[in-house]
Amino acid sequence: xxxxxxxxxxxxxxxxxxxSQDLDDKMQAIVEANPELQAEIEFIETIWQxxxxxxxxxxxxxxxxxxxxxxxxxxSSQSPxxxxxxxxxxxxxxxxxxxxxxxxxxxxxxxxxxxFFTGWNLNTPSQPLVQVTSQKxxxxxxxxxxxxxxxMLRDQSATERLAGVTYSAANAQxxxxxxxxxxxxLINDNSxxxxxxxxxALAKRNNLHDIQSKLMFSxxxxxxxxxxxxxxRLAIQKQILIDENTLSALLNDQSIDTDVKDYIRENxxxxxxxxxx
Amino acid sequence: xxxxxxxxxxxxxxLGYLAELFENNRNGLFNxxxxxxxxxxxxxxxxxxxxxxVLAYRTSxxxxxxxxxxxxRIARNTVADHFRKLGNQDIHEPYCEERIxxxxxxxxxxEKESQQTLFEKALASLPADxxxxxxxxxFQQFNYAxxxxxxxxxxxxxxxxxxxxxxxxxLQYNQLxxxxx
Numbered sequence: 001x002x003x004x005x006x007x008x009x010x011x012x013x014x015x016x017x018x019x020s021q022d023l024d025d026k027m028q029a030i031v032e033a034n035p036e037l038q039a040e041i042e043f044i045e046t047i048w049q050x051x052x053x054x055x056x057x058x059x060x061x062x063x064x065x066x067x068x069x070x071x072x073x074x075x076s077s078q079s080p081x082x083x084x085x086x087x088x089x090x091x092x093x094x095x096x097x098x099x100x101x102x103x104x105x106x107x108x109x110x111x112x113x114x115x116f117f118t119g120w121n122l123n124t125p126s127q128p129l130v131q132v133t134s135q136k137x138x139x140x141x142x143x144x145x146x147x148x149x150x151x152m153l154r155d156q157s158a159t160e161r162l163a164g165v166t167y168s169a170a171n172a173q174x175x176x177x178x179x180x181x182x183x184x185x186l187i188n189d190n191s192x193x194x195x196x197x198x199x200x201a202l203a204k205r206n207n208l209h210d211i212q213s214k215l216m217f218s219x220x221x222x223x224x225x226x227x228x229x230x231x232x233r234l235a236i237q238k239q240i241l242i243d244e245n246t247l248s249a250l251l252n253d254q255s256i257d258t259d260v261k262d263y264i265r266e267n268x269x270x271x272x273x274x275x276x277x
Numbered sequence: 278x279x280x281x282x283x284x285x286x287x288x289x290x291x292l293g294y295l296a297e298l299f300e301n302n303r304n305g306l307f308n309x310x311x312x313x314x315x316x317x318x319x320x321x322x323x324x325x326x327x328x329x330x331v332l333a334y335r336t337s338x339x340x341x342x343x344x345x346x347x348x349x350r351i352a353r354n355t356v357a358d359h360f361r362k363l364g365n366q367d368i369h370e371p372y373c374e375e376r377i378x379x380x381x382x383x384x385x386x387x388e389k390e391s392q393q394t395l396f397e398k399a400l401a402s403l404p405a406d407x408x409x410x411x412x413x414x415x416f417q418q419f420n421y422a423x424x425x426x427x428x429x430x431x432x433x434x435x436x437x438x439x440x441x442x443x444x445x446x447x448l449q450y451n452q453l454x455x456x457x458x
Contacts, residue, residue: 005436008443009421018420040440043447048415052393059307063321067299067328074332075292158322190362191322192329226333259336 004030004037011041015048062159069162070193073200077230146175153181158191165194169201183214192224199230203237212240219250225257232263232271241273280344288335298344299328305417306352312412313356314401323359327352346423349413353427399449407442414439 007027013019023031023041031038047053149172152164165182172178186198202208208215215231222228235242242250247268251261264271280301286294303324310320330351338347400408410428413419419427425435 005433005440008440009436012414012439013421016414016418016420040443040447043450044443047396047446050392050396052391053396054416055393056304056308057311057317059303059321059324060317063303063307063324066321066325067303068296070325070329070332071292071295071299157318158325159318190359191326192333193325196329224329224333226329 004034004040007031007037008040008044011044012048015044066159066162066193070196073196073230074226077226077233142172142175145172146178148172149175149178150181153178153185158189158194161185161189161191161194162197165197165201169204173205179211183211183218186215187218187221192227195222195224195227196230199227199234203234208234208238208240212238215240216242216246220253220255223255225260228257228260229263232260232267236267236270239273242271244272247271281340284331284335284338284344284347285340287332288338292332295328295332298331298348302345302348306348309349309352309412309417310356312397312400312416313405313409315356319359323352323355326359327355330355342426343423346419346427349417349419349427395450395453399446399453402449403442403445407438407445410435410439410442411446 007023007030010019010021010023010027014022031041146168149164149168152160152167155161155164168178168182182198182201186195189195189198202215212235215234219228219231222231234240247264250256250264256264280298283294283297287298306324306327307320310323311317315323327348331348334351338344400411403411410424413424413427414421421432421435421439425432428435430438
């Protein structure tokens with residue numbers, strides 16, 4: 001005997017367009033003989049056929065911007081670079097990203113304040129006072145920039161934290177507290193996009209030797225092969241040497257992706273500096 | 278080109294094709310997260326994280342199932358990981374926006390609300406596993422075989438669960454609508 005689940009399944013498959021066969025006469029007779037089942041079938045028809053229930057919400061444009069930033073980072077991490085770049089029609093998103101994440105107005109305002117006070121002080125007779133004032137202002141602006149960046153980096157939204165990474169790279173590279181926070185996020189942030197952006201930001205710095213041990217430690221903490229790969233690439237790019245023991249530990253680490261291990265093996269000589277011996 | 282073929286190109290290193298998959302699935306995935314009870318900001322974060330994982334684990338795409346089924350498997354794991362990090366044992370429970378306690382008073386309050394609002398509230402009041410089955414079938418256009426595969430259950434179990442979920446949804450909907458059953 002046919003059970004009620006089969007009839008409900010048939011109805012839903014029909015309403016979903018999986019089959020062109022609605023309930024047959026036998027099923028229909030069962031439905032009509034069971035008021036409870038009939039009410040369920042009518043409810044299913046109401047829910048499945050109501051167009052207003054299927055109205056979708058639109059995500060914000062920031063989601064697109066973040067995705068294309070991530071894709072761009074991933075493509076630039078590919079070696080060698082391929083011609084398979086982002087489609088032309090999407091390239092404008094990268095411009096949007098830089099506009100969204102640059103937060104230039106704040107920095108421009110800070111610069112304006114600096115210029116104003118410097119100019120004002122230059123018109124005063126005491127030259128040493130000008131230098132002291134100017135230096136203090138620069139320090140205050142640097143502190144302000146670091147505070148803004150840290151506030152953004154501690155935000156609950158990954159979008160805001162991404163903006164914080166970009167802002168810190170552009171405006172506050174030398175703040176120790178900020179650098180510590182970036183390294184902490186590189187290990188603990190739940191968004192791979194944020195961690196990738198941090199690696200990208202670090203890659204633009206001239207000197208990473210003071211944080212190289214923390215960087216290498218963070219590789220083992222990554223659960224995303226893209227971030228693992230980016231960190232290895234960063235080590236190669238910045239000539240951060242990894243000793244043989246650490247490298248062997250990475251190669252034996254179960255949490256490191258196979259592709260990443262292959263990449264480490266391919267670049268082992270460069271990573272350990274043995275090619276220069 | 279179908280999505281499976283597109284994903285195979287991504288798997289083979291032509292990463293630009295991921296944009297096409299993102300454009301096709303972004304809204305569906307975002308609304309899946311919203312209907313599962315996440316807020317907009319978190320929904321967007323998890324869409325981003327899901328596609329990040331698609332990129333990271335592209336080499337594990339076997340093309341045995343559809344790209345969509347694979348994508349939603351990753352999406353479900355992404356949500357689970359997110360709540361595991363927050364320390365919730367039951368990963369789904371935080372999604373439940375409300376449970377209907379006082380049927381009559383709620384029905385009075387909601388008398389003038391639209392069918393859509395009532396439906397959304399009734400859906401949100403369901404346990405997450407029941408809610409997910411209805412969302413996957415009604416809104417994400419998964420067929421029974423795909424849902425069964427995604428949830429790792431057999432077809433008969435799914436049919437039973439679907440009927441239970443619909444009965445529960447109907448009950449909640451009618452209570453919100455001021456009907457007795």
